[in-house]
Amino acid sequence: MNDASAGVSVEYGVLVRNAIKTYGVGSRKSIILENLNMTVKKGSIYGLLGASGCGKTTLLSCLVGRRSLNSGDVQVLGHEPGSPESGIPGPRIGYMPQELALYGHFTIRETLIYFGRIYNLRTEFVNSQVEFLSKLLDLPASDRYVGTLSGGQQRRMSFAAALFHEPELLILDEPTVGVDPVLRHSIWEHLIRQSVEHGRTVIVTTHYIEEARQANTIGMMRSGRLLTEESPENLLRDYNLPSLENVFLKLCMKDEGKNEIQQQPPALGHDNMAFDQSASQSDVSEVGIDGRYTRNDQRSPTSPVDFSAITQFDSAMNNNNESPAKVSSSPVINFASKRSRNPFRMTLPSRHRLSALILKNYLLIFRNLGILGFLYFLPAFQAAVFNVTLGHEPFGLRMGIVNDELNPSEGRVCNYTTECTYSMLSCRYLRFLKDNIIQIPFDNYSEALEAGKRNDVWGVIHFGHNFTEEFEIRRESGDSATYDTILRSQINVRMDSTNQQIDVFIEKWLIEGFGDFFRDLMKSCGHEPDASNFPLEFMDPVYGQKDTPYTEFMAPGLIISIIYFMAVSLTAGAFVAERKQGLLDRSLVAGVQMVEILMGYLVNQLSVMVGQIALVFIIMLWFFAVPCHGSMVLAILITFLQGLVGMCFGLLIATVCENEISALSLSMASFLPLVVTSGIAWPIEGMSFYLRTISYSMPMTYPIESLRCIFSKGWGLSEVDVYAGFGISIIWILGLLIGCLIVVRFRKYSS
Numbered sequence: 001m002n003d004a005s006a007g008v009s010v011e012y013g014v015l016v017r018n019a020i021k022t023y024g025v026g027s028r029k030s031i032i033l034e035n036l037n038m039t040v041k042k043g044s045i046y047g048l049l050g051a052s053g054c055g056k057t058t059l060l061s062c063l064v065g066r067r068s069l070n071s072g073d074v075q076v077l078g079h080e081p082g083s084p085e086s087g088i089p090g091p092r093i094g095y096m097p098q099e100l101a102l103y104g105h106f107t108i109r110e111t112l113i114y115f116g117r118i119y120n121l122r123t124e125f126v127n128s129q130v131e132f133l134s135k136l137l138d139l140p141a142s143d144r145y146v147g148t149l150s151g152g153q154q155r156r157m158s159f160a161a162a163l164f165h166e167p168e169l170l171i172l173d174e175p176t177v178g179v180d181p182v183l184r185h186s187i188w189e190h191l192i193r194q195s196v197e198h199g200r201t202v203i204v205t206t207h208y209i210e211e212a213r214q215a216n217t218i219g220m221m222r223s224g225r226l227l228t229e230e231s232p233e234n235l236l237r238d239y240n241l242p243s244l245e246n247v248f249l250k251l252c253m254k255d256e257g258k259n260e261i262q263q264q265p266p267a268l269g270h271d272n273m274a275f276d277q278s279a280s281q282s283d284v285s286e287v288g289i290d291g292r293y294t295r296n297d298q299r300s301p302t303s304p305v306d307f308s309a310i311t312q313f314d315s316a317m318n319n320n321n322e323s324p325a326k327v328s329s330s331p332v333i334n335f336a337s338k339r340s341r342n343p344f345r346m347t348l349p350s351r352h353r354l355s356a357l358i359l360k361n362y363l364l365i366f367r368n369l370g371i372l373g374f375l376y377f378l379p380a381f382q383a384a385v386f387n388v389t390l391g392h393e394p395f396g397l398r399m400g401i402v403n404d405e406l407n408p409s410e411g412r413v414c415n416y417t418t419e420c421t422y423s424m425l426s427c428r429y430l431r432f433l434k435d436n437i438i439q440i441p442f443d444n445y446s447e448a449l450e451a452g453k454r455n456d457v458w459g460v461i462h463f464g465h466n467f468t469e470e471f472e473i474r475r476e477s478g479d480s481a482t483y484d485t486i487l488r489s490q491i492n493v494r495m496d497s498t499n500q501q502i503d504v505f506i507e508k509w510l511i512e513g514f515g516d517f518f519r520d521l522m523k524s525c526g527h528e529p530d531a532s533n534f535p536l537e538f539m540d541p542v543y544g545q546k547d548t549p550y551t552e553f554m555a556p557g558l559i560i561s562i563i564y565f566m567a568v569s570l571t572a573g574a575f576v577a578e579r580k581q582g583l584l585d586r587s588l589v590a591g592v593q594m595v596e597i598l599m600g601y602l603v604n605q606l607s608v609m610v611g612q613i614a615l616v617f618i619i620m621l622w623f624f625a626v627p628c629h630g631s632m633v634l635a636i637l638i639t640f641l642q643g644l645v646g647m648c649f650g651l652l653i654a655t656v657c658e659n660e661i662s663a664l665s666l667s668m669a670s671f672l673p674l675v676v677t678s679g680i681a682w683p684i685e686g687m688s689f690y691l692r693t694i695s696y697s698m699p700m701t702y703p704i705e706s707l708r709c710i711f712s713k714g715w716g717l718s719e720v721d722v723y724a725g726f727g728i729s730i731i732w733i734l735g736l737l738i739g740c741l742i743v744v745r746f747r748k749y750s751s
């Protein structure tokens with residue numbers, strides 16, 4: 001850097017040259033800043049005036065490094081905001097955004113302590129600042145929650161947060177809105193003291209035009225351009241008008257090609273300017289009556305200010321000989337100091353900022369104990385609901401029975417014997433049906449079928465007229481039985497097959513019932529009961545048990561998906577909510593890095609997740625007795641890793657999405673595809689080859705299989721089915737974290 005450029009850096013707090021900023025693209029593109037130039041001398045107060053929507057906030061957000069220009073240059077305290085050497089964002093700046101940007105659940109003291117931690121300030125300094133600013137800004141008791149303060153008190157609180165660490169540059173977006181004149185006076189007094197006694201630079205936007213008389217320089221902004229940039233007294237003198245409002249109106253008219261206006265004060269609110277009627281001359285004269293800070297160059301000798309500073313400042317201001325209506329276009333920005341930013345440059349997270357963020361997150365959680373309880377117990381509740389509702393055998397299933405063997409003249413009574421006799425075998429068979437089936441007798445087949453169509457019964461079991469006789473003939477004929485005999489000795493079943501699960505259960509029970517019935521018949525005749533069994537026998541399983549309950553099959557998938565999706569939604573929700581209503585903008589301007597914010601969330605969510613996993617395991621394994629034949633440590637570890645994958649995915653959603661709705665939509669959209677492709681509800685083996693490949697690369701598929709192997713087979717990490725789950729979880733965690741880092745490097749976040 002050459003000497004001249006170094007001089008420029010030292011003398012000017014803020015320089016903006018040829019700034020162009022647009023929003024939107026294509027036909028929706030609008031130019032917000034149009035070749036804007038701005039020059040703010042160090043140690044001065046700069047009042048930025050302009051109608052609502054002219055681009056003041058946009059300009060300030062570019063100064064604090066929260067937005068980037070499309071073209072043009074910005075230099076703040078000698079450097080480009082966001083460059084490593086600038087310290088901006090960081091403690092050199094105090095920023096008061098237009099919106100509250102404070103947590104309603106924090107007290108005044110807690111809010112200021114939070115910033116104290118972010119800036120790594122000493123406790124004594126923090127305490128003295130809390131006391132000093134409370135007095136200065138007439139804040140309520142410091143244990144009052146910010147959310148319970150009035151609008152004006154909240155703005156003063158917001159102002160206090162910006163002043164708190166006594167930064168070199170204060171950027172204040174409408175600090176005096178909703179503040180009564182006396183307090184406004186003391187706020188301006190404080191700002192002037194900051195600039196004069198401590199050489200701090202202040203940029204302040206206000207709708208109260210006349211209060212800006214107390215600034216050293218006024219920038220009048222219109223439609224993204226500065227119409228003028230001058231000291232207030234020069235403006236009044238050069239335009240020979242009684243008030244700054246008149247000057248502004250004249251400049252606006254001139255800007256529109258009208259040269260002359262009448263000398264009377266214009267109507268308030270002209271030119272779409274939100275001129276505040278309460279902030280007219282009377283407010284300013286209050287300042288004047290005080291006699292201390294009416295104008296920098298008219299300060300009373302009795303004022304407790306540093307006169308040498310005033311002299312230096314005034315001489316600096318007087319050196320500016322530009323014509324009033326001409327915006328300064330020099331000095332030029334020292335381009336040598338402007339370095340291109342490397343989006344991949346990583347700085348290590350700072351311990352004090354990280355601890356401030358973690359403590360803040362815990363405090364927020366504990367302020368909402370109801371929500372905390374809900375967060376801890378929700379997964380366990382979901383697991384309990386799953387266990388009590390899923391996997392149980394259905395019962396009370398009504399089946400219509402049409403038994404044409406029964407004699408209507410004998411009242412269709414179903415008698416049967418347990419002896420070795422072929423008599424009323426239909427009735428003997430029905431006795432072996434499981435109790436889960438309720439038998440509803442019908443006189444004829446068509447009636448039963450009608451009942452089936454009306455949903456009164458799940459199906460119809462029909463025995464023919466000579467069922468027993470034909471059954472006996474078939475038995476005796478063996479392989480030479482006729483087709484007619486075979487048909488007449490059959491039990492015919494017609495099912496309502498719309499419910500596949502019920503269909504399968506009833507079919508299974510009817511077949512099992514027949515097996516039991518026939519064994520009973522054989523036994524009663526002294527034959528080997530299993531003689532006529534279907535010659536296929538399922539022996540004891542290698543793993544698991546015969547008829548493994550569905551809950552046991554589902555449990556690993558359920559545990560992992562509950563923990564995974566809770567982590568996704570909580571992490572995404574918490575972070576997006578923070579951006580919407582919290583301190584995010586302010587924290588970022590204070591120098592907090594997105595990586596630190598993400599890490600803070602990871603730590604907080606981790607502690608919630610540990611509790612959730614513990615409760616889910618207690619419910620599933622202890623309360624509902626889902627067996628775990630392997631290592632419990634491994635089972636918990638794979639679940640924990642899956643929670644981490646969920647958290648990282650939640651973070652990615654949060655970094656990508658603008659608001660809660662899109663974050664919620666994205667997490668919900670991911671839910672079903674992940675569940676169905678991960679083999680929770682249906683075997684992956686049923687998918688096509690290509691889909692199966694995709695399914696195996698999904699974050700939950702291998703881990704679910706892994707947990708199933710640990711639970712049911714008692715396998716350990718030496719088995720590929722187990723370690724594959726761990727491996728893929730780690731790969732996903734790393735991949736998602738890298739994705740988050742890339743997104744946060746390229747994006748600017750705003751509340």
Ligand SMILES: Nc1ncnc2c1ncn2[C@@H]1O[C@H](COP(=O)(O)OP(=O)(O)OP(=O)(O)O)[C@@H](O)[C@H]1O
Binds near residue numbers: 052098
């Ligand atoms: N993120 C955004 N996307 C699109 N347009 C935006 C965005 N932010 C602001 N604008 C538009 O840019 C223009 C300037 O907004 P800005 O907030 O900078 O104005 P302002 O001068 O600060 O207004 P006010 O005094 O009312 O706060 C407005 O028309 C606004 O609607």
